[in-house]
Amino acid sequence: GAVVSQHPSWVICKSGTSVKIECRSLDFQATTMFWYRQFPKQSLMLMATSNEGSKATYEQGVEKDKFLINHASLTLSTLTVTSAHPEDSSFYICSARGHISTDTQYFGPGTRLTVL
Amino acid sequence: GENVEQHPSTLSVQEGDSAVIKCTYSDSASNYFPWYKQELGKRPQLIIDIRSNVGEKKDQRIAVTLNKTAKHFSLHITETQPEDSAVYFCAADNAGNMLTFGGGTRLMVKP
Numbered sequence: 001g002a003v004v005s006q007h008p009s010w011v012i013c014k015s016g017t018s019v020k021i022e023c024r025s026l027d028f029q030a031t032t033m034f035w036y037r038q039f040p041k042q043s044l045m046l047m048a049t050s051n052e053g054s055k056a057t058y059e060q061g062v063e064k065d066k067f068l069i070n071h072a073s074l075t076l077s078t079l080t081v082t083s084a085h086p087e088d089s090s091f092y093i094c095s096a097r098g099h100i101s102t103d104t105q106y107f108g109p110g111t112r113l114t115v116l
Numbered sequence: 117g118e119n120v121e122q123h124p125s126t127l128s129v130q131e132g133d134s135a136v137i138k139c140t141y142s143d144s145a146s147n148y149f150p151w152y153k154q155e156l157g158k159r160p161q162l163i164i165d166i167r168s169n170v171g172e173k174k175d176q177r178i179a180v181t182l183n184k185t186a187k188h189f190s191l192h193i194t195e196t197q198p199e200d201s202a203v204y205f206c207a208a209d210n211a212g213n214m215l216t217f218g219g220g221t222r223l224m225v226k227p
């Protein structure tokens with residue numbers, strides 16, 4: 001149980017394009033989803049928290065107009081990196097938390113984004 | 117906000133030895149402390165967690181201890197095996213149940 005999927009697993013795009021990443025909870029309803037960014041050999045840095053049906057809460061220093069988050073249902077959240085630039089290249093990982101275990105987060109497999 | 121410090125950043129042990137990773141946190145209101153194992157290029161996997169009403173928790177070769185007064189918690193792995201080699205992250209929750217992660221420990225188990 002508690003499986004989270006993420007799509008795509010990796011993407012290469014040109015500078016200036018937008019990239020959408022999907023995060024799905026497959027066997028539970030995720031009341032809250034989190035988006036993290038992880039640079040090589042570094043820790044996970046929380047970008048934003050999203051609750052189903054409401055606006056995401058962004059961490060300090062994360063541009064909400066650049067990283068658009070939508071959490072339209074209890075099983076799906078999307079992160080769109082708009083006008084991506086090489087410095088946005090990173091490993092983006094989502095996690096989901098359900099209403100049964102309200103503190104445990106289950107992570108998706110991550111999306112490796114490379115912006116040329 | 118919460119601040120989590122993790123030590124050491126790298127740890128090399130011989131197969132069969134024990135490994136200990138320590139974390140400290142700053143927010144006394146934190147009450148949930150998970151540990152994640154992340155292999156290269158893969159997702160973090162929850163390996164054990166502890167809540168503030170418990171001082172120690174064990175699951176086979178893995179144990180976690182928590183000292184709320186001192187605001188530190190530790191991961192103990194006994195009888196290490198090469199497949200234990202990975203990066204381990206501690207984390208602590210904060211207001212809103214968001215997790216703040218430590219910087220990670222790269223554990224290398226030499227056969």
